[in-house]
Amino acid sequence: MDVSDETLARAAADGDRQAFAALVGRVYDRVYAYAYRVTGSKADAEDLAQDICAALPVKLKGWRGEARVTTWLYRITVNAARDRFRRQASFARAADGWGDWELARRAEAAETAERVDWLHAAMTALNRDLRETLALVLDGVSHGEAASILGISEGTVSWRISEAKKRLRAIRAAEAEETKA
Template identity: 60%
Template sequence: MRMTVSDEDLAQAAANGDGQAFSSLIARQYDRLFRLCFRLTGSKHEAEDLTQDICAALPAKLASYKRQSKVTTWLYRVAVNASHDRRRKQATHGKAADGWGDWELNRQAVIEENAERADWLTQAMRQLAPDLRDTLALVLDDMTHSEAGEILGVSEGTISWRLSEARKHLKSLKEKEGAA
């Protein structure tokens, strides 16, 4: 003769700290709970997350189960409340994040524009004479004219002249690209 323990008895035992009873209750109710969560959320991923969140919170919530209804009825109420809480949280997060999407799109556009400029400059510098390229590379690396002159073995005035020549060449390249 096989005795079957009711869901209500398992819930009561689990509320009193019986881990085996909790495991048995979850094993019996998990699929049913997941199906309800899926219907509430409309998404398998969201339903999985919601079901896991409910199961994680269930040991503490079982203390409120008083056998006034079937476990399934009580569990469905827990799931509906958790779903409502999740929707409210998402709505609040959505309001808080409103406008950030535009900000992020603008930030990404600036990053892309800067990368394009850097790529263009790298390509254009290859077309400069080596002395102009070396001078420009050092100054673009935040060196002063004095420091660049010391490294290249020329005067500050020569560095200034080379930068002026490099700018002229780069401007000319940009204009040629614009005309093409």
């Protein structure tokens, strides 16, 4: 004997798990197909169909039986799709302007990375003493701590940092002249 969708829906609303599984088995493909036609996206259609089926036990308790179950499910699918479109539109409006911010953030990060890369490459042109001292200070070590680590006076650390800066500026200037030529 073939059981109607409506009979399965009533039984599922009363907590019959087998009736619920049978109902979902019957209607899932229709809900998915309709959601796909409405959204135009397989991923969105899958999400909608799964969300609807997950919410179906609670929704079935509100089904009054005035319409066929499939008609009622189409209405739920329409509403779910509309809700999804509204959320996507709200998200797009909220995200509007953040794209420019994100582009600026990425450009700044790229510029910082470029500077760091340049500094690492330029430091190879420094002699070992200047490079070691500068590396410590760039790592946040104070001049006093650097002096203790390197076994030199704090004044020597300060001189080395000053000298390293002069040489790095000279390297930058030479590179700028090369790009002009």
